Amino acid sequence: MKGKLFLFRITFFITAIILVFSFIGYRALACPNCSDEVRDNEVNCASDSLKEQEGLSCKLSLYEETLNHLAPCTPEAAADLWAKGIKSRNGILQYSMMDSQLKQKFKEEMVKNKNLCWITGTSSPWVENYKIISSKKIDNTNYQYIIKFQWGTSAGPAEPSENKLIIGQEDGKWRVKEIK
Structure with a gap:
């Protein structure tokens, strides 16, 4: 023993x-x-x-x-995660889905606005929900997604908005390349 x-x-x-x-x-x-x-x-x-x-x-x-090592498996998943970041006002989640050029611009904007916590958006209006309303393949490596956001305020619903995303591959990972 x-x-x-x-x-x-x-x-x-x-x-x-x-x-x-x-x-x-x-x-x-x-x-x-x-x-x-x-x-x-x-x-x-x-x-x-x-x-x-x-x-x-x-x-x-x-x-x-x-x-930079984390990435969704599909372009639609990248669009969905980016939209979740908008809904939750989570700049880090939005940032994680961006390509290197958008990441640089986003980071510069956060520094310029002294937004150290990377909380995006405003407390009102807020995103109630969102939906990917269209998707189309642009070419072999790029896709376009249109996401509709439903907004809410303390006074009730606000006007919905839409964002058009271009999702493509960067270093073999699906990333948001353009936001309109």
């Missing part, structure tokens, strides 16, 4: 060491623009605004990199 317990403790200890070193290495690779101090001390850097800014910038880089 003592031999098995000893073997378990050694195995546990070695596994813990491997996990710790793997985590440290991953963090260094995942966020090369962050200083070691920020990576190792994220919780304690709140008092120094420069370190806090660097930590937030690092996290944003990681989030953006993650979003």
Whole structure:
């Protein structure tokens, strides 16, 4: 019994060491623009605004990199997720469906408006629901979707609106290329 317990403790200890070193290495690779101090001390850097800014910038880089790897399987799913982002006022969801050119413009707009939380739209009117009302294939890699949004206010329904999206592939992933 003592031999098995000893073997378990050694195995546990070695596994813990491997996990710790793997985590440290991953963090260094995942966020090369962050200083070691920020990576190792994220919780304690709140008092120094420069370190806090660097930590937030690092996290944003990681989030953006993650979003670039996520993609819907169909152009219709890309259109639907973008519309869900509009309905929920979630700029990050909208951003995740955009191609690189739209992402750059969107990001610049968020910075210009000092919208650090990336909440889009307004509290009133709000999107009650939406529906993809038409879709058509433009060519082998591009599709057009028209999405109708039903708006609501505290005084009742507001005038519906429509957006025309061009969805295409970028690096093998379906992305919103144009919004009208």
